[in-house]
Amino acid sequence: MFALAGAVVGCSAGPEPGARLAPMRAVTNDRPPLLLDGRSVVWSTLGPVLAETQGRAAVSEMRLDRALESELRARGITLDETALEDERRLLLGSIDRASVTGADEAELLALVRERRGLGPVRFQSLLRRNAGLRAIVRETPGSIDTVSDARVRLAYDLAHGELIDLRVVVTARDREASEARTEILQAPVGYRSSVAARIAADRSLDPSRARGGRLDRLSVLDPAAPRALRTAVERLEPGQVTGVVAVDRGFAIALVTARHAPDGVRFEDVEVALRADLETASEREAMRALARRLTARIDATPIDPSLAFSVGDNR
Numbered sequence: 118m119f120a121l122a123g124a125v126v127g128c129s130a131g132p133e134p135g136a137r138l139a140p141m142r143a144v145t146n147d148r149p150p151l152l153l154d155g156r157s158v159v160w161s162t163l164g165p166v167l168a169e170t171q172g173r174a175a176v177s178e179m180r181l182d183r184a185l186e187s188e189l190r191a192r193g194i195t196l197d198e199t200a201l202e203d204e205r206r207l208l209l210g211s212i213d214r215a216s217v218t219g220a221d222e223a224e225l226l227a228l229v230r231e232r233r234g235l236g237p238v239r240f241q242s243l244l245r246r247n248a249g250l251r252a253i254v255r256e257t258p259g260s261i262d263t264v265s266d267a268r269v270r271l272a273y274d275l276a277h278g279e280l281i282d283l284r285v286v287v288t289a290r291d292r293e294a295s296e297a298r299t300e301i302l303q304a305p306v307g308y309r310s311s312v313a314a315r316i317a318a319d320r321s322l323d324p325s326r327a328r329g330g331r332l333d334r335l336s337v338l339d340p341a342a343p344r345a346l347r348t349a350v351e352r353l354e355p356g357q358v359t360g361v362v363a364v365d366r367g368f369a370i371a372l373v374t375a376r377h378a379p380d381g382v383r384f385e386d387v388e389v390a391l392r393a394d395l396e397t398a399s400e401r402e403a404m405r406a407l408a409r410r411l412t413a414r415i416d417a418t419p420i421d422p423s424l425a426f427s428v429g430d431n432r
Contacts, residue, residue, distance in 0.1 A: 165423035172427030176417050182242065184411035185249050192253065200248040207247075250404040261403045264395040270384070271338060272391045277382045280334040281350055282375040284313035287323040287366050294361040294368040301372055306356040313372040322366050334377065346371060 149157035189196070208229050209222065230240055254260045288294045297316045304312040317323075317330025325332055337347040346369060349359035353373045361368050419425035 165421075168421060168423035169427050172419075172424045173429070176419070176424070176428050177412065178239075178242065178246075180415040180417055181408055181412045182246065184414045185246065185408075188253060188411060189249050192256070194249070194252050194256070196245060196248050196252065200252065201241075201244045204244040204247045204251075208244075247404070250407055251400065254400060254403040254407055260407070262399045264392055264399055268395055269388060269392050271340075272395060273384050273387065274338050275336045276391070277380050277384075277387070278336055278338065279379055280336055280377040281373060282377070283332045283335060283350060284310055284317060284330040284372040284374055285323060285325055285332050285346075285369060286313065286317045286321045286330055286371075287364060287369045288320060289322060289367045291361050291363075291368040293320070294370050298358055298361065298370045301358050301370075309356055309358070309372055310374050323369075332371075343369075 149159050150163055151158040205226065209225050212225050212229060229235075233243075235243060286294065286297045288297065297320065300316060301309050301313050314329030314331070317326050320326075321330055323330070335342055335347075335350070337351045339347070343362070343364045345362040346359070346364065349362050350371055350373055353359065355373050355375055357373055359369075359371045361370055363369075417428060419428045
């Protein structure tokens with residue numbers, strides 16, 4: 118999305134919020150872990166490659182796991198099978214059921230694990246990690262932000278209110294943005310979107326250039342988007358172009374390509390579901406913040422050269 122907007126909530130970035138890693142099996146050299154075209158590859162060959170490619174992620178998870186287990190013990194929190202089962206259900210709830218009609222629970226869990234690259238060891242660790250972090254934030258007063266009525270109303274407006282599609286061009290200097298605006302306006306109205314897309318792909322500094330500057334379904338109420346841009350497009354009709362506005366990356370112009378009327382969904386019909394989604398997101402953000410604090414407690418000092426290449430200064 119437009120780089121000027123904020124990040125989407127969720128716990129997918131970085132190591133998943135924390136659990137104890139299952140004990141690793143002892144590695145012996147008498148049984149090769151891999152055959153390539155019928156020829157064995159020994160651990161001494163495969164190990165450094167794995168350490169370089171995945172070492173950082175593994176060490177990050179282990180740092181969090183170590184700190185989390187210590188914190189759980191200090192608080193006297195014991196995680197039972199019910200807590201882990203609750204996490205399984207939450208993972209299942211993250212799947213869009215409409216896209217996997219007819220799948221049973223086992224198939225849905227397999228889909229979650231495949232999408233997240235979770236084998237049996239890391240899957241069990243993920244369940245315990247999330248359960249541990251959730252237990253701590255729930256027992257810590259003030260760690261989870263309260264969802265206000267205003268936040269619920271904003272979420273409704275962003276999902277069901279009027280939305281605008283744009284083509285955005287961001288440049289380093291206002292003169293460059295002004296020149297791009299002139300080029301777009303010189304084209305017939307029906308061709309302005311394609312002209313704006315070409316200019317964005319060629320010159321824009323924003324990541325949306327990969328999509329020809331396309332920014333779909335923006336709400337003028339969305340605080341994640343720059344206020345100047347939201348104000349500039351608020352009253353424009355499709356085919357019209359904003360003036361040059363200052364943004365974090367430099368200067369921007371935007372072509373309005375479509376406006377979508379509110380979808381007619383009533384606030385009272387979705388208020389409960391919206392509040393539940395926001396409360397879940399707030400809890401997940403508290404878990405992420407806790408995971409960062411816990412991880413920072415544990416220093417990691419790579420000894421193996423291959424692991425040191427991947428991990429670096431992982432402190």
